[in-house]
Amino acid sequence: MSRRKPYKLFDRWANRKNWDPYILNNETFMDYFYRLEEICINMFSWENLPETIDYRFLELTLCEYGFAVYFNEEDVGNVALTCALGGPLSIYREPIYRRAYANNGFSRELDNTNSVLIYNNYLHHPSIPTIILFARRLAEIERTIDVNVKSQKTPVVITCDESQLLTIKNAYKDMDENVPVIIASKNVDWKSISSLNTNAPFVSLDLNNLKRQIWNEALTFFGVSNSNTEKKERQIGLEVSSNLGGVMAQRYIMLNSRRQAAEKINKMFGTNIKVNFRQEFETFNEDMDTTTIDQNERDE
Secondary structure, eight states, X not given: OOOOOXXXXXXXXXXXXXXXXXXHHHHHXXXXXXXXXXXXXXXXXXXXXXXXXOHHHHHHHHHHHSEEEEEEETTTEEEEEEEEEEEEEOTTSOEEEEEEEOTTSOEEEEOTTTEEEEESSTTXXXXXXXXXXXXXXXXXXXXXXXXXXXXXXXOEEEEOOGGGHXXXXXXXXXXXXXXXXXXXXXXXXXXXXXXXXXXXXXXXXXXXXXXXXXXXXXXXXXXXOOOOSSOGXXXXXXXXXXXXXXXXXXXXXXXXXXXXXXXXXXXXXXXXXXXXXXXXXXXXXXXXXXXXXXXXXXXX
16 A cells, blocks of 8 residues: 655655756745745734734735835725835825735725835835845855765766667666666676766865855845854854844844834824834844834833
8 A cells, every 4th residue: 555645745856857957946046035035024023003904915015016005995994005106206206196906906096195105125125136136146056065966976977889878877877866786788888988087076065154154144134133154153242243233234224114104104094003123132232122112111
């Protein structure tokens, strides 16, 4: 009786045809892309949002588009949706015209008197382009590590007659699949086969360190604290503070734009929305506060 495989995805990857380098390149990139985007859309905690607003959709929209619009819709309540922007501009170069829309066909024209724009940052840019750049760099290093490790297993170039080509390919396939014994026909002319050792150096450890450095750089971009170095035991307090300073700078880039939007929304719609960064930073430095809670509220 055969055992049932728990996931259909396993069936897909159990087939070696899907181990084609092009497929692995794409899947590795998408894996890093989704991991980084998940971090991005989970960075902030929105307090006191109306139940009619989907926090996940709001952060996803800010990440992918760079802005969203907050307004009140009759028979629904307060909502935050994707939107298209248009002129004229206010004296602060903010679009006055906004058209909210949804995938179900909903559409509504708004302006700065009945809606508030929420921006991903002060430049009003999405995070997706940066996520793509980091994912590409990480995937490139990851796949290079795969190739380098594989070259340690078979660091040779094999030459043979055309008539022996299929036999050699099958023998290489068995070796690549860790078959302990390679069986070949006795008619194979082994004297016509030669090999050249490529002496591929093992550099995967250095590449893995580089990958971690780039991953930490990505975490810094998202305002997530990280060591940003492989030699933690040699770090002194000043070096740690210096690294965390960069983290804090990046954290406020996206936090401040959300706080500004929350203030405008509270004033226009009578809400009490607050935005906090999810990771408590006081563990590292009590003087660095990333929440919207003031000292009076703390004392209470």
